[in-house]
Amino acid sequence: MPAQRPRAAFEPLSPTLDVADLVKSSPNFEDAVRIHCDAIDENGLENFEKLVLLHVIVRGLPLVVEGFDKKLDNAIFSEKWLKTHYSAKKEDARDLTTKKSVPLTIGHYLKNMPMLTDQWNEYNYKDTGLQRLYLKDIDCPKIWHDYLKKIIPPFLFYLNNSAEPESFEGPGANPIPSKKRHSKVAKAGDLMSCLPKDMRAENLMCYIGHEGTFTPAHQEMCASLGQNLMVDASDGSIENGRPTKPGSSIWFMTSSKDRNSVAEYWMSVLGHDINIEDHFAQINAWRGAPFTTYIVEQRPGDFILVPPLAAHQVWNRGTRTMKVAWNRTTVETLERAVNEALPHARLVCRDEQYKNKAIVFYSLKQYSSLLDSADANVSHARIQQLQTEFEQLFSLYTQILLSESFSPAASREKNVEYIPFDSNVTCAYCRGSIFNRFLTCPSCAITSTGDELPYDICMECYVMGRSCACISKLKWVEQFKWEELMGKHExxxxQLLRFDPDLGKKHRPFRVERDEMGKRSLAHICQEELKRRPWVDITKPKPVVEEVVEEPSEPEDENRPAKRRKKSKSKAPRCHICKYVEPEWKLAFCSNPKCSLRYCYGSLYRAFNISPQEVLETIKWECPKCRKFCSCGACRKNPRMTPFEPTCISLGHDTSKVADIRSVESLVDFRHSNLSWLKKAGSDEIGRLRKHQEEADAKRNQALEDNSIQVEPYQDVSQNPGYSQLELAKVAQAAYYADYTDIPVDPALETSLLAPNDSRG
Structure with missing residues (x-):
């Protein structure tokens, strides 16, 4: 594997860091926009919802709503309450130093938090051996869930399914009873709620941390929206006879529009992949970044709204921070998930917990029923919202079905197995959720232990060359009858045409859409590749074949006769770029009848950013040389050629540690990076980042233009720091004393902290 460039190291934050001074220290640092929850009372939930749409989703900027600490009941949102009710509950804390899980009880962890915090000071905070235990991703107590449901604006709350609940008492609650107020005919705040209960991903979680614990930089899963409320923190008072240090969390956040710049900066400069959530960036890395970083110091009552695909990292400080967090899926995030987040997650084999394609299907079913049952009491605005989202969901549904449709030239695929959809089928390679059609290998279903374990592969992975070692002779499986899906589509x-007959020009019958795709669908590609790719009998040893590779000839001298080149003993085709002999099914053939060149998929991927799917879905694919951008050594000398420069870095990923052990990569070895091609191209990292920035600005401006009719004009507070919070809102309208000696917290830590404190640690 080619050598990777150096990776940026982890550097902790000092306990004495002043956040206000930090923001002032760099021109690309800014405070995130804050409003007080009282402003929601004055301007109403409807206007607040518009603000969230415009600021967080369209503009893609973080938003902090403060003041919820006045609405929380300190009797239940406290360390004391947790000890009383959940002290004996066992959880796995994450040891961030050793990257291992540590089993302990909540009571034991809470008891030891002062000791875990007191180990840090301004002199030793960079010590790599000190213990960092983070109690993260634990289930939220039901009483907390029920209380938060009463005070969090309904459209923002976990699994919100329709209108404002009768029990809502939070900011913006309407004190006047109204029949319309409790109508169930309204769009869902979280489309995850449209799934049957047993298919939903449980993501309402609690996070309890001490000084020095952190969450590495990452994006919310599946492009979803993040909500994070700090419900409690130590305040510096004496607790249980011990002094505490004030708790807070420092957030480093980016905007959605900068996601390509962030991803490229993470790889090209820091040597990490933002999709893998494994690096907490240094302050200097944020200072040197070519994009704006929004900084928040979160304290109790601060409710942070995280934009989709916006990278962020969190650092906890003080004796204790306690947060409740959840994710929401909306129509906007579904579109970004299907077209952007899931392809990235698939590449690094990050499991998909949210079943996005299934959410599209079940949301359409719910919205269709709601629109049919709507009566005269439902406001026109709500009906319009439903119709708009219904159309967006329908477009996604059409896109999904087009990808799953078989070749129109062939008759029905024979011997397609049917298993009813239960949302539990996942790809053995990328761990993505499979909605309907997929491939399964009958030869690999029986493991060496005799247990039956199916090998199921999604169409996207199979097109990339990923599969079991059999490579071919896989069988088709579907989880919905195709006629049922077609019937729902029509x-x-x-129903859309009843809303607006003019939509018939945009949403045509499925057969028309399929015939005019202009490219092969995923299922069509899989059909053809199943015929092309060879079957490998994994029960027989692979024969050793001695491959004869022709050495490239030296440049000829005009003053001497050319040397006779040695003829290769192999007649197999070679890749135009790497010159390796490959079987035909591993090579992309140019459709130009005057061109006989072939390119291997690995070279296309690394040298030209061309994926196997892009080649295979194109009906008449032309090679880079015919398109005048080939960058091989010979073509670079051609004055008519403009050598291609890769637009982004691919560091390479060894997925063998994640994918099913029966898996192989037969077209592209994704462990290899494209750094050597960037080096040949003399790639300008800053120029590449600047290009991403310009593209992001253009997309953001287009999104604002597209939404100008639906929402009122919005003035960016960064251009008017004097904007008040109210004006901003108006713009958008088990017992504590149990024996814990058998639970592993570092004994040396407890011993050292029982000794008199030394100011230098």
Whole structure:
């Protein structure tokens, strides 16, 4: 594997860091926008919802709503309450130093938090051996869930399914009873709620941390929206006879529009992949970044809204921080998930917990029913919202079905197995959720231990060359009858036409859409590749074949006769770039009848950013040389050629540690990076980042233009620091004393902290 460039090291934050001074220390640091929850009372939930849409989703900027600490009941949102009710509950804390899980009880962890905090000071905070135990991703107590449901604006709350609940008492609650107020005919705040209960991903979680614990830089899963409320923190008072240090969390956040710049900066400069959530960036790395970083010091009552695909990292400080967090899926995030987040997650084999394609299907079913049942009491605005989201969901549904449709030239695929959809089928390679059609290997279903374990592969992975070692002879499986999906598509299309007959020009019958795709669908590609790719009998040893590779000839001298080149003993085709002999099914053939060149998929991927799917879905694919951008050594000398420069870095990922052990990569070895091609191209990292920035600005401006009719004009507070919070809102309208000696917290830590404190540690 080619050598990777150096990776930026982890550097902790000092306990004495002043956040206000930090923001002032760099021109690309800014405070995130804050409003007080009282402003929601004055301007109403509807205007607040518009603000969230415009600021967080369209503009892609973080938003902090403060003041919820006045609405929380300190009797239950406290360390004391947790000890009383959940002291004996066992959880796995994450040891961030050793990257291992540590089993302990909540009571034991809470008891030892002062000791875990007191080990840090301004002199030793960089010590790599000190213990960092983070109690993260633990289930939220039901009483907390029920209380928060009463005070969090309904459209922002976990699994919100429709309108404002009768029990809502939070900011913006309408004190006047109204029949319309409790109508169930309204769009869902979280489309995850449209799934059957047993299919939903449970993501309402609690996070309890001490000084020095952190969450590495990452994006919310599946492009979802993040909500994070700090419900409690130590305040510096004496607790249980011990002094505490004030608790807070420092957030480093980016905007959605900068996601490509962030991803490229993480790889090209820091040597990490933002999709893998394994690096907490240094302050100097944020200072040197070519994008704006929004900084928040979160304290109790601060409710942070995280934009989709916006990278962020969190650092906890003080004796204790306690937060409740959840994710929401909306129509906007579904579109970004299907087209952007899931392809990235698939590449690094990050499991998909949210079942996005299934959410599209079940949300359409719910919205269709709601629109059919709507009566005259439902406001026109709500009906319009439903219709708008229904159309967006329908477009996604059409896109999904087009990808799953078989070749129109072939008759029905024979011997397709049917298993009813239960949302539990995942790809053995990328761990993505499979909605309907996929491939399964009958030869690999029986493991060496005799247990039956199916090898199921999604179409996206198979097109990339990922599969079991058999490579071919896989069988088709579907989880919905195709006629049922087609019937739903036409029923929902007709429902759209009843809203607006002019939509018939945009949403045509499925057969018309399929015939005019202009490219092969994923299922069509898989059909053809199953015929092309060879079957490997994994029960027989692979024969050793001695491959004869022709050495490239030296440049000829005009003053001497050319040397006779040695003829290769192999007649197999070679890749135009790497010159390796490959079987035909591993090579992309140019469709130009005057061109006989072949390119291996690995060279296309690394040298030209061309994925196997891009080649295979194109009906008449032309090679880079015919398109005048080939960058091989010979073509670079051609004055008519403009050598291609890779637009982004690919560091390479060894997925063998994640994918099913029966898996192979037969087209592209994704462990290899494209750094050597960037070096050949003399790639300008700053120029590449600047290009991403310009593209992001253009997309953001287009999004604002597209939404100008739906929402009122919004003035960016960064251009008017004097904007008040109210004006900003108006713009958008088990017992504590149990024996814990058998639970592993570092004994040396407890011993050292019982000794008299030394100011230098």
């Amino acid at each position: 029923t929902w299309r007709q």
